[in-house]
Amino acid sequence: MKESSPAPLIGSKRHKNLKRHDSLDMESNKIDGHHGHGRHQGTGWAMTLQLAFQSIGIVYGDIGTSPLYVYSSTFTNGINDNDDILGVLSMIIYTISLITLTKYVFIVLRANDNGDGGTFALYSLICRYVKVSLTPNQEAEDGNVSNYQLELPSSHLKRAEFLKSRLENSQFAKYFLLFVAMLGTSMVIGDGILTPSISGRVVWISVVILIVLFCVQRFGTDKVGYSFAPIITVWFLMIGTIGIYNFIKWDPSVIKALYPKYIVDYFRRNKKDAWTSLGGVVLAITGTEAMFADLGHFSVRSIQISMCSLTYPALMCAYTGQAAYLRKNNDQVANTFYKSIPHPIYWPMFVVAVGAAIIASQAMISGAFSIIQQSLALGCFPRVQVIHTSTKYEGxxxxxxxxxxxxVACVAVTAGFQTTTNIGNAYGIAVVFVMTITSAFLVIVMIIIWKTHILLVLLYILTIGLVELIYLSAALYKFKQGGFLPLAFAAFLMIIMFIWNDVYRRKYHYELDHKVSPGEVKEIIAKENICRIPGLAIFYSELVHGIPPIFKHYVDNVPALHSVLVFLSIKSLPISKVPMEERFLFRRVQPNEAYVFRCVVRYGYIDAQTDEEPFESILVERLKEYIRATSVSSSTGREIEEVDRAYSAGVVHLVGENAVIARKGSNIGKKVVINGAYNFIKNNLRHIQNVFDIPQERLLKVGMTYEL
Structure with a gap:
């Protein structure tokens, strides 16, 4: 295949060490376009404040409703000593301050992937800076996407280079990072199950509310989004005000809990029981991960404003007020929240609490959708249909x-566990596991990408990291009392994800090893028995580096080619969004007069892969722009006319329907994974034409069996 000299993309950076092996013509990058890193960057204060208000309804529903059950989940056996209340309040105050405020609001939010957060966003960010992806993802053309931000560590920072080298040269490290990313994803999805389940008080009422809640998901969060923020704002104002009222009325001396000595005394008195009670205290920070996972809807500054101005003060007042109430009413710990509400406003508060609980559920369910979409785009989740419900909010x-x-899972959990205490045990494990995984990835980001001083990294590990590990150990202790649920669910989900990803990678490398060479393509086109028929054929493939083997299989059985043929690969980059003008990359397949092109369409993990404007017309327009940029002036008009004629004659979508089986002689484990598990999953989920909305009347499937 003829090589042409690359032309740099305006506004992007290329690293001198990136080398091109076999990819697409760089001349397609002449289309200008530069975009800032992350959405909502550079917005004015008016927009920032508006986003801050909206974030109250979307982000904080989960952590905001934690006062409903924290004290009852902590003092499961009652209060033995009145000063134990001070010890627990002190732990709540410092846990929220250290993990929610310091770690997430001021540190983790900075580790966003062009404005998006979450477990897979962190994993994707690391994969761009370190070659740890198990499928190829660092290509020269990808580095030219304006928000790819590919940059290698400075050579003088030997610590960053050392860690980078160790990760890149260790196959175990690559698999382990992918495993951890999948584990974090599974736990976040577990949050999506447990948050709705833990929010209810009466089982059958909770089941009805859950069914209604999931049935309205198809309308999209945007339809009710504007009603969320006012409800949660009222909720925070009410729990904060009630907290101040209880603090003044019952026992203002609980302010002593600011003195950490009460934590030490609490552990000295209760010993092992104090340690196991941490599984209840950790529920005070449930939903903290949502600030990071839902970052794409807002901005770092807007979330910092909403947390510091409303959420954090309201939670401090609420927990302090409940502690003051409990100091005088030890026997009412099982139902602290509702018992501490002043009688005249009990029912209004009850109504607001129900609304807040529903909104909390909505936020975590939406978060589960988003993170599944990310893992799907990175080849780590079985193919499902992703519907974008809003034109305003990309995520x-x-x-x-x-x-x-x-x-189904939520209803089963609610009906099966019966009490919020047991659900809380399961919930605590899911919450702390995700936080610990985020910290592990964050340390890698600190060392390799941020190049943070080693003393600051150690300080983070010895404070926040150590606290999270202590909470995780306490949560795991309640494995039999419900803690097994998120681990069992995560194990089930991870098996599915790993099977899918394993065969996905095997298929990719099979096609790479058996791709059709440029010389073979030229020979096929030149054959006398091959006839050209009017029309444009789009041949789909996951292979980026060449033409897939299924093309030769197709021509051997159907000796006819359309007048214009485009081999199209859908490639997911480990970034959140690819600008439209940088999405298409083309290269000719020689000879020019054959009108055969290769094209890679690049998507970020939150990009919609079915655009409002018909995909076919976008592809043809980009193809004509490429022809204008690469053809000599004497042939440009003729070539564009040929493309227009082919487009007018009709477009046919050729989709490879690849069956995969384990090759002869494979061990039993490989046969079970490929022949059994993978094919069962594949046959019971959507095919590519359903995912990309390919018109059925113009779809032609080409079957071929891959022996992996």
């Missing part, structure tokens, strides 16, 4: 199959 998606599976 608002709906996944029908996942929605109904979550509904």
């Amino acid at each position: 608002q998606v709906y996944i029908p199959e996942v929605n109904y599976l979550l509904m």
Whole structure:
């Protein structure tokens, strides 16, 4: 295949060490376009404040409703000593301050992937700076996407280079990082199940509310989004005000809990029981991860403002007020929240509490959709349909199959566990596991990408990291009392994800090893028995580096080619969004007069892969722009006319329907994974034409069996 000299993309950076092996013509990058890193960057204060207000309803529903059950989940056997209340309050205050405020609001939010957060966003960020992805992802053309931000560590920072080298040269490290990313994803999805379950008080009422909640998901969060923020704002104002009232009325001396000595005394008195009670205290920070996972809807500054101005003060007042109430009413710890509400406002507060609990559920369900979408785009989740429900907010998606599976799981958990205490045990493990995984990835980001001083990294590990590990150990202690649920669910989900990803990688490398060479393509086109028919054929493939083997299989059985043929690869980059003008990359397949092109369409993990404007017309326009940029003036008009004629004659979508089986002689484990598990999953989920909305009347499937 003829090589042409690359032309740099305006506004992007290329690293001198990136080398091109076999990829697409760089001349397609002449289309200008530069975009800032992350959405909502550079917005004015008016927009920032508006986003801050909206974030109250979307982000903080979960952590905001934690006062409903924290004290009852901590003092499961009652209060033995009145000063134990001070010890628990002190732990709540410092846990929220250290993990929610310091770690997430001021540190983790900075580790966003061009404005998006979450476990897979962190994993994707690391994969761009360190070659740890198990499928190729660092290509020269990808580095030219304006928000790819590919940059290697400075050579003088030997610590960063050492860690980078160790990760890149260790196959175990690559698999382990992928495993951890999948584990974090599974736990966040577990949050999506447990948050709705823990919010209810009466089982059958909770089940009805859950079914209704999941049934309305298809309408999208945007339809009710504007009603969320006012409800949660009222909720925070009410729990904060009630907290101040209880603090003044019952026992203002609880302010002593600011003295950490009460934590030490609490552990000295209760010993092992104090340690196991941490599983209840950790529920005070449930939903903290949502600030990071839902970052794409807002901005770092807007979330910092909403947390510091409303959420944090309201929570401090609420927990302090409940502690003051409990100091005089030890026997009412099982139902602290509702018992501490002043009688005249009990029912209004009850109504607001129900609304807040529903909104908390909505936020975590939406978060589960988003993180599944990210893992799907990176080849780590079985193919499902992703529906974008909002034209204003890119990250608002709906996944029908996942929605109904979550509904069944939520109803089963609520009906099976009966009490919020048991659900809380399971919830605590899911919450702390995700936080610990985020910290592990964050340390890698600190060392390799931020190049943070080693003393600051150690300080983070010895304070925040150590606290999270202590909480995780306490949560795991309650494994039999409900703690097994998120681990069992995560194990089930991870098996599915790993099987899918394993075969996905095997298929990719099979196609790479058996791709059709440029010389073979030229020979095929030149054959006398090959006829050219009017029309444009789009041949889909996951292979980026060449033409897939299924093309030769197709021509051997159907000796006809359309007048214009485009080999199209859908490639997901480990970034959140690819600008439209940088999405298409083309290269000719020689000879020019054959009108055969290769094209890679690049998507970020939150990009919609079915755009409002028909995909076919976008592809043809980009193809003509490429022809204008690369053809000599004497042939440009003729070539564009040929493309227009082919487009007018009709477009046919050729989709490879690849069956995969384990090759002869494979061990039993490989046969079970490929022949059994993978094919079962594949046959019971959507095919590519359903995911990309390919018109059925113009779809042609080409079957081929891959022996892996």
